Amino acid sequence: MTKQATLIVENxxxxxxxxxxxxxISFELKEGEVFGFLGPNGAGKTTTIRMLVxxxxxxxxxISICGYDLERQFTExxxxxxxxxxxxxxxxxxxxxxNLEHFARMVRDIPKExxxxxxxxxxxxxxxxxxxxTYSLGMRQRLGIAQALLGKPKxxxxxxxxxxxxxVGIREMRGFIRFLAETEGLSVLVSSHxxxxxxxxxxxxxxxxxxxxxxxxxxxxxxxxQARVAWKVEPLEMAKAILAAETSIFRIDGDTLIxxxxxxxLSVWNKKLVEAGVAVHEIQPKLPTLxxxxxxxxGGETIE
Amino acid sequence: MRRxxxxxxxxxxxxxxxxxxxxxxxxIQDQFFSTAMPPADTTKYTKEKKADSRExxxxxxxxxxxxxxxxxxxxxxxxxxxxxLRKKTTKPIRVTNLAIKGQRSDGLLKQLGQTEIQRxxxxxxxxxxxIGGNDLFQGGEALRLTPKQIEQAKDSYLRNLDRIFQTxxxxxxxxxxxxIGLYNPFSDLGDAKKTSAIVRQWNFASAETAARYPNIxxxxxxxxxxxxxxxxxxxxxxxxxxxxxxxxxxxxxxxxTFTEGDKK
Amino acid sequence: xxxxxYNEMLKIVRKKRLWVIVAIVAVLVALFTYAQYKRxxxxxxxxxxxxxxxxxxxxxxxxxxxxxxxxxxxxxxKYLQIRLKQQQYYLEHDINPSAPGxxxxxxxxxxNAIDLFLPLLVMVVAADLVSxxxxxxxxxxxxxxxxxxxxxxxxxxxxxxxxxxFILLTVAFLSYFxxxxxxxxxxxxxxxxxxxxxxxxxxxxxxxxxLPQWKYVLIELGLAWFVCIVVGTLTFMLSVLVRSTAAVxxxxxxxxxxxxxxxxxxxxxxxxxxxxxxxxxxxxxxSGTAPPIEGMTLGFxxxxxxVWGLAALAISFIVFTKRDIY
Numbered sequence: 031m032t033k034q035a036t037l038i039v040e041n042x043x044x045x046x047x048x049x050x051x052x053x054x055i056s057f058e059l060k061e062g063e064v065f066g067f068l069g070p071n072g073a074g075k076t077t078t079i080r081m082l083v084x085x086x087x088x089x090x091x092x093i094s095i096c097g098y099d100l101e102r103q104f105t106e107x108x109x110x111x112x113x114x115x116x117x118x119x120x121x122x123x124x125x126x127x128x129n130l131e132h133f134a135r136m137v138r139d140i141p142k143e144x145x146x147x148x149x150x151x152x153x154x155x156x157x158x159x160x161x162x163x164t165y166s167l168g169m170r171q172r173l174g175i176a177q178a179l180l181g182k183p184k185x186x187x188x189x190x191x192x193x194x195x196x197x198v199g200i201r202e203m204r205g206f207i208r209f210l211a212e213t214e215g216l217s218v219l220v221s222s223h224x225x226x227x228x229x230x231x232x233x234x235x236x237x238x239x240x241x242x243x244x245x246x247x248x249x250x251x252x253x254x255x256q257a258r259v260a261w262k263v264e265p266l267e268m269a270k271a272i273l274a275a276e277t278s279i280f281r282i283d284g285d286t287l288i289x290x291x292x293x294x295x296l297s298v299w300n301k302k303l304v305e306a307g308v309a310v311h312e313i314q315p316k317l318p319t320l321x322x323x324x325x326x327x328x329g330g331e332t333i334e
Numbered sequence: 335m336r337r338x339x340x341x342x343x344x345x346x347x348x349x350x351x352x353x354x355x356x357x358x359x360x361x362i363q364d365q366f367f368s369t370a371m372p373p374a375d376t377t378k379y380t381k382e383k384k385a386d387s388r389e390x391x392x393x394x395x396x397x398x399x400x401x402x403x404x405x406x407x408x409x410x411x412x413x414x415x416x417x418x419l420r421k422k423t424t425k426p427i428r429v430t431n432l433a434i435k436g437q438r439s440d441g442l443l444k445q446l447g448q449t450e451i452q453r454x455x456x457x458x459x460x461x462x463x464x465i466g467g468n469d470l471f472q473g474g475e476a477l478r479l480t481p482k483q484i485e486q487a488k489d490s491y492l493r494n495l496d497r498i499f500q501t502x503x504x505x506x507x508x509x510x511x512x513x514i515g516l517y518n519p520f521s522d523l524g525d526a527k528k529t530s531a532i533v534r535q536w537n538f539a540s541a542e543t544a545a546r547y548p549n550i551x552x553x554x555x556x557x558x559x560x561x562x563x564x565x566x567x568x569x570x571x572x573x574x575x576x577x578x579x580x581x582x583x584x585x586x587x588x589x590x591t592f593t594e595g596d597k598k
Numbered sequence: 599x600x601x602x603x604y605n606e607m608l609k610i611v612r613k614k615r616l617w618v619i620v621a622i623v624a625v626l627v628a629l630f631t632y633a634q635y636k637r638x639x640x641x642x643x644x645x646x647x648x649x650x651x652x653x654x655x656x657x658x659x660x661x662x663x664x665x666x667x668x669x670x671x672x673x674x675x676k677y678l679q680i681r682l683k684q685q686q687y688y689l690e691h692d693i694n695p696s697a698p699g700x701x702x703x704x705x706x707x708x709x710n711a712i713d714l715f716l717p718l719l720v721m722v723v724a725a726d727l728v729s730x731x732x733x734x735x736x737x738x739x740x741x742x743x744x745x746x747x748x749x750x751x752x753x754x755x756x757x758x759x760x761x762x763x764f765i766l767l768t769v770a771f772l773s774y775f776x777x778x779x780x781x782x783x784x785x786x787x788x789x790x791x792x793x794x795x796x797x798x799x800x801x802x803x804x805x806x807x808x809l810p811q812w813k814y815v816l817i818e819l820g821l822a823w824f825v826c827i828v829v830g831t832l833t834f835m836l837s838v839l840v841r842s843t844a845a846v847x848x849x850x851x852x853x854x855x856x857x858x859x860x861x862x863x864x865x866x867x868x869x870x871x872x873x874x875x876x877x878x879x880x881x882x883x884x885s886g887t888a889p890p891i892e893g894m895t896l897g898f899x900x901x902x903x904x905v906w907g908l909a910a911l912a913i914s915f916i917v918f919t920k921r922d923i924y
Contacts, residue, residue: 087922106744133743357821426646
């Protein structure tokens with residue numbers, strides 16, 4: 031089944047004061063998927079997201095939303111996007127309902143029923159007529175999402191949606207995002223610097239660092255490649271030379287060598303080590319996590 | 335309900351905006367494109383009320399002496415005079431002081447030409463005035479003037495004074511006018527003889543002028559300051575001080591009498 | 599667009615800005631009414647008469663006496679001289695420029711409020727119109743709607759114009775009704791003079807003509823509106839440029855106050871007449887008070903203000919539509 035791409039980003043660049051912040055990134059969002067945007071603070075996630083919603087003008091590149099070019103057909107393109115950029119900042123002196131009415135008035139043809147609908151969707155019925163200044167952060171987050179969903183967008187962009195939520199809130203949010211993608215067929219772009227979160231709710235992940243996209247792939251794929259074996263060996267140098275001839279060595283953690291996990295070859299490699307007189311204290315397959323991949327891709331250990 | 339408030343304010347604001355724009359349009363029309371239509375120059379006091387016969391209305395004219403310069407209480411001789419009069423009569427007294435510091439006879443003459451001044455004058459029962467001090471002394475310059483220059487100043491002053499009296503009489507036939515004469519503030523200086531002579535002549539000529547008109551009385555002050563002049567002068571050595579003004583005020587007050595019914 | 603404007607009006611109303619302004623105006627008008635009442639009383643006591651001609655004459659004499667004292671600044675002397683000649687003109691034509699009554703109070707209140715008080719009220723609304731959205735972060739939501747940025751800003755500007763109209767209406771309304779309780783509500787048809795032109799120390803009366811007070815007041819309100827819009831536009835521009843509302847207020851206040859000070863001492867610095875803040879007293883041209891710098895006229899001042907306003911508006915729109923929001 032081929033799902034339509036709702037958001038296409040091509041070679042996006044942004045230069046601020048002669049410094050290139052975003053160095054040409056491209057990716058696509060498909061209907062009904064949750065797309066994770068992963069990267070350390072300062073990687074350029076927020077800048078990219080702001081370009082996606084038209085707050086920042088790209089220096090070069092193209093963003094198209096449901097076939098509309100964001101720059102040239104701004105109103106048509108942005109109509110299909112719902113977003114929360116950073117914190118869900120709403121007008122604290124208005125009630126939740128008035129906030130929604132306020133934003134509804136900025137889009138053509140949003141009936142009152144739609145407001146009721148989104149309020150029920152995010153479960154804010156009881157407090158919707160209270161002033162936003164009395165809301166907890168979780169409630170504001172939900173109101174923010176309600177606001178983003180008002181215009182029935184095809185693409186939902188959420189910047190750090192679980193920021194500041196308690197564990198229960200985070201779980202709820204995760205469930206909600208999956209629900210939106212699976213049931214409502216939205217494309218959801220979620221940015222986060224928390225790997226565990228992305229791993230748990232995203233279909234595909236883009237890993238970003240220093241203004242470039244290092245990898246874009248499904249979570250399963252990424253994790254599959256990720257299987258590792260840790261060798262606790264002595265002497266290290268000799269073992270390294272032997273293993274390097276057989277496979278690639280990712281890195282060295284103290285007295286431990288890390289290599290790819292290839293179950294069928296493990297015994298062969300081990301034999302070679304033992305024959306060469308290397309003491310093998312421990313062979314440990316490591317659980318695949320995005321964290322390792324991430325650290326590797328972003329060069330978490332190497333210093334540039 | 336809330337929606338109602340915002341809508342109401344918006345509609346009211348729109349209407350207000352239209353009103354202010356019309357005001358602005360009117361401004362532009364009035365200030366830039368209208369032809370001037372000056373109001374008629376003739377003043378008509380249609381509902382002119384004659385001076386209340388129950389009150390005594392005093393108009394004071396002249397220069398800094400009538401203003402009361404030098405008297406820290408600010409009363410001047412006019413004030414002390416009124417103090418005295420209040421003791422003598424039950425009638426209410428109202429004073430308008432039109433004196434201007436540094437005024438000379440030509441200035442007073444010009445001032446008397448003003449409609450409003452004339453109207454005030456017309457209402458007056460009593461007029462008190464000082465003038466000539468600045469014509470003569472010119473702020474102390476007199477000591478250095480040649481006799482010829484003084485003579486010239488006196489001539490023009492007397493001409494002005496005559497016209498001043500004439501104007502006053504024309505505007506108000508009945509009011510009693512007290513013309514207060516000059517004193518010599520320099521009578522303790524070396525050339526006192528010379529300056530005193532000048533002041534005496536000046537006063538004499540002024541009194542002569544006053545005498546040509548009915549009910550204009552020249553009140554001398556020369557004698558009041560003849561002895562111990564410094565006791566009665568302000569620190570500027572020219573204007574009277576409180577005591578000096580008191581003496582002048584008392585002298586003028588003593589000349590004003592009231593009819594039997596108004597006496598205390 | 600009407601929806602957008604409604605949104606902006608909603609925000610202004612719900613921020614309670616307008617009520618604060620209504621309260622400030624009410625308190626100030628009451629204060630000034632009392633002060634004026636005291637002044638009138640004192641005047642009557644001092645002169646022992648309620649006749650305005652006597653009072654005006656006395657003011658003229660007082661001014662003449664002040665003019666003759668040597669320790670008086672040139673600016674003040676010029677001002678007194680012009681006013682004196684004008685007062686004399688009023689006297690000669692038997693027109694009372696300050697006949698008691700609510701319309702007269704209104705007129706004087708506007709004349710005194712036009713260069714500082716009214717702009718201040720406008721600033722209360724204008725200063726955070728855009729900057730509060732930026733500092734509150736709501737600008738991100740506002741600009742990710744299917745509405746062009748220019749339209750968003752335009753709706754805010756229209757809301758500002760409406761608020762200014764409302765503020766002025768408040769001022770007119772309150773000054774009329776509060777002062778009327780003391781001075782009476784009569785006097786709309788009182789004749790007043792306008793068209794005096796101050797030339798140096800002389801007063802040119804060639805263009806003087808009579809206006810009924812209602813028209814005079816309306817003209818002054820129209821000019822006050824114009825001034826408020828220019829000040830509002832400048833504040834609006836700062837609000838676009840600067841994120842912090844406090845900074846906007848600070849800059850505008852500094853400009854307005856320096857204008858009030860400059861007006862008293864710039865007569866020798868001629869190019870200062872191109873600064874907007876010395877041109878705010880437009881009503882002075884109607885009443886005939888000498889302008890701070892020679893050669894300034896109503897047309898000149900209005901042009902200067904309009905240029906400043908249009909420039910500010912252009913800058914606001916260019917910056918707002920082009921700027922990246924971080």
